Amino acid sequence: MRNTGDVTTDVMCSYCLRSRAETGRLVSSPLAAICRDCAESAVTLFASANRDDDVDGPVTPWQRLDDDALLAQLPHVAAAGTLVETHLRTWVVAARERGISWARIGEALGMTRQSAWERFTKPE
Ligand SMILES: [Zn+2]
Secondary structure: EEEOOEEOOOOEOOOOOOOOHOOOOEEEOOEEEHHHHHHHHHHHHHHHHOOOOOOOEEEEEOHHOOOOHHHHHHHHHHHHHHHHHHHHHHHHHHHHOOOOOOOHHHHHOOHHHHHHHHHHOOOO
């Protein structure tokens, strides 16, 4: 867990944007995390829909927030971007530890070897 200003870049639910402190345990991947409440809502939604129907997701988080609450969430959304960057750096470090070249890492990310090297070797 890192702090950037007053926003903690701890894992948060990618769906309701609540922190782990608010939600309890999260199931997370490098790209997203989900809390128990959101996972249970998704299961209920899938269970109630016909198998071939498109399933509408839950109301977007901002639809149920007033303006002040929406604005209060913006730093947390920005922090999620920081968290994704941290995860990406971790994966790149793992690739480098395997001896994978900067050229291949760059190719995987759609950038040049030089760009990959510069992006991931400079301090955050
Ligand atoms: Zn959630």
